Amino acid sequence: MSKNNNDAAAVVEVAIIGAGFGGMGLAIRLQQQGVRDFVIYEQASDVGGVWRDNIYPGAACDVPSHLYSFSFEPNPDWGRSYGPQEEIYRYLQHCAKKYQLSRHITFNASVSALEFDENSGVWTIDFSDGRQAKARAVVLAIGALNIPQYPKIEGIEKFAGKVMHTAEWDPDYTLEGKRVAVIGTGASAIQVVPAIQPKVASLALFQRTPPWVMPKFDGPQRPVRQAHFRRWPFLQKLLRNAQYLLGESVVPAFMWDSFLTRFGEFMGRRYLKKVVADPVLRAKLTPGYAMGCKRVLLSDNYYPAVIKDNVNLVTTGVSHLDENAIYGADGQRLEVDAIILATGFKVPVSGAPMPVRGLGGRDLNEDWASGSEAYKGMAVSGYPNLLYIMGPNTGPGNTSVIFYIESQIRYILQYLRTLRGNPNEYIDIKPEVQKAFNEDVQRRFKGTTWTSGCNSWYLTADGKNTTLWPSFSWQYRLRTRHFNSAEYRFIEVGDADV
Numbered sequence: 076m077s078k079n080n081n082d083a084a085a086v087v088e089v090a091i092i093g094a095g096f097g098g099m100g101l102a103i104r105l106q107q108q109g110v111r112d113f114v115i116y117e118q119a120s121d122v123g124g125v126w127r128d129n130i131y132p133g134a135a136c137d138v139p140s141h142l143y144s145f146s147f148e149p150n151p152d153w154g155r156s157y158g159p160q161e162e163i164y165r166y167l168q169h170c171a172k173k174y175q176l177s178r179h180i181t182f183n184a185s186v187s188a189l190e191f192d193e194n195s196g197v198w199t200i201d202f203s204d205g206r207q208a209k210a211r212a213v214v215l216a217i218g219a220l221n222i223p224q225y226p227k228i229e230g231i232e233k234f235a236g237k238v239m240h241t242a243e244w245d246p247d248y249t250l251e252g253k254r255v256a257v258i259g260t261g262a263s264a265i266q267v268v269p270a271i272q273p274k275v276a277s278l279a280l281f282q283r284t285p286p287w288v289m290p291k292f293d294g295p296q297r298p299v300r301q302a303h304f305r306r307w308p309f310l311q312k313l314l315r316n317a318q319y320l321l322g323e324s325v326v327p328a329f330m331w332d333s334f335l336t337r338f339g340e341f342m343g344r345r346y347l348k349k350v351v352a353d354p355v356l357r358a359k360l361t362p363g364y365a366m367g368c369k370r371v372l373l374s375d376n377y378y379p380a381v382i383k384d385n386v387n388l389v390t391t392g393v394s395h396l397d398e399n400a401i402y403g404a405d406g407q408r409l410e411v412d413a414i415i416l417a418t419g420f421k422v423p424v425s426g427a428p429m430p431v432r433g434l435g436g437r438d439l440n441e442d443w444a445s446g447s448e449a450y451k452g453m454a455v456s457g458y459p460n461l462l463y464i465m466g467p468n469t470g471p472g473n474t475s476v477i478f479y480i481e482s483q484i485r486y487i488l489q490y491l492r493t494l495r496g497n498p499n500e501y502i503d504i505k506p507e508v509q510k511a512f513n514e515d516v517q518r519r520f521k522g523t524t525w526t527s528g529c530n531s532w533y534l535t536a537d538g539k540n541t542t543l544w545p546s547f548s549w550q551y552r553l554r555t556r557h558f559n560s561a562e563y564r565f566i567e568v569g570d571a572d573v
């Protein structure tokens with residue numbers, strides 16, 4: 076493959092890290108193009124990514140199910156309008172089986188480091204068990220939200236009961252009749268709280284910032300509809316397109332227009348008033364920041380659960396823990412058997428979860444120390460032949476992440492084809508191209524609700540949004556439609572003087 080590579084036989088053309096939606100989607104598309112020289116390294120023993128791992132009660136998607144599948148693999152059999160975790164996990168297992176991905180996947184392969192060698196134009200992949208592999212191109216399909224964020228709470232190590240993060244749920248622990256504290260009121264919390272509230276003896280809900288919650292209108296999909304979708308697939312496609320257009324046209328407008336944001340807030344407060352009669356509780360649940368600045372949450376059963384007698388909404392913050400109890404910052408002591416941390420994830424793309432060394436030994440985590448940045452969320456200057464799926468500034472604020480993943484897959488296929496056509500070169504995005512792209516991205520955030528001044532994981536410490544795409548998703552699709560080789564440097568393998 077490369078003129079200076081002595082161990083060419085062991086070098087695979089493409090290594091994909093991760094067998095979730097991104098890695099599997101790319102693998103299927105590569106196969107369909109007749110490319111066989113690729114491997115997927117997956118740290119777990121099954122496919123599925125976050126949909127394999129997040130098994131807390133109530134875990135589900137807040138994007139309509141018909142939008143939450145590959146465009147080339149519709150699922151007429153979704154059981155609900157919003158897919159629960161196990162259904163989405165089953166869907167991914169079905170895709171893996173149907174497209175025979177297992178022959179390309181190495182399971183239980185946890186990548187611990189990546190290093191590029193400019194003399195051979197090859198990436199060395201280190202695994203945590205000491206194994207090594209080599210690939211010409213690496214695609215990091217490692218997901219954006221998968222490293223749990225554990226809060227630092229004084230005394231947590233002394234607590235004698237159970238402590239569980241929503242993303243690391245212990246299915247063998249029973250909550251029936253237990254006294255439980257839930258910390259956090261984000262997307263995970265509003266799903267787990269209604270699922271466990273009827274079972275537990277008491278539920279102390281520690282809310283730091285009240286979220287905006289809107290009704291989800293979730294419900295079962297009738298068998299007759301499934302039958303129609305199986306018989307006339309275009310009907311499902313129509314529904315999918317209608318849902319896409321709704322999310323795409325209505326929601327962004329609310330993010331950009333302050334009048335519409337106010338209207339959304341009015342609707343949110345109206346919904347809260349309809350469900351929560353007690354004005355004191357309602358005041359505690361009313362958000363104090365502009366709608367959309369943090370993720371708007373969808374739920375039909377969160378507020379109805381919070382008003383139940385066995386739920387105690389604590390708004391004073393967590394002070395500390397002792398062996399048997401959790402203390403509010405106001406000094407109240409609540410004896411509990413279990414603490415559920417619904418405290419979210421390490422800020423995505425704030426760095427790679429492993430050392431990544433590019434040209435001249437540069438370190439991606441150092442380069443991204445003050446905020447991550449890539450070209451179109453995929454290529455990073457100084458790290459040739461390396462691509463991200465769902466990298467910086469490609470998170471959707473309003474529509475399905477699968478739409479973005481498929482846009483990136485189309486681009487990456489062109490990138491990899493170009494690479495295959497230039498076997499003695501490696502390619503690197505020009506720094507000035509990456510810089511201009513990111514200046515434009517940041518300019519587009521100005522005046523949106525995302526920069527209206529809330530404390531959100533979307534933002535870096537200095538207020539830069541490195542997570543979301545600041546525009547319509549169709550604009551992202553258009554901008555990733557064509558791979559433009561003029562934007563890249565093509566470097567001769569062995570020409571280390573770069």
Ligand code: N01
Binds near residue numbers: 136259262282
């Ligand atoms: O996490 P979060 P999440 N003391 O960071 C609070 C995706 N997702 O797991 O708001 C007390 O949103 C924190 O308080 P505050 C989705 O993209 C998708 O819920 O920072 N509280 C907040 O209330 C989502 O956006 C689905 O003041 C503390 C909560 O914990 C992302 O994952 C389902 C605290 C964390 O909320 C993250 O959601 C679930 C502390 N020390 C998740 N630290 C779908 O449906 C944190 N908090 C697809």
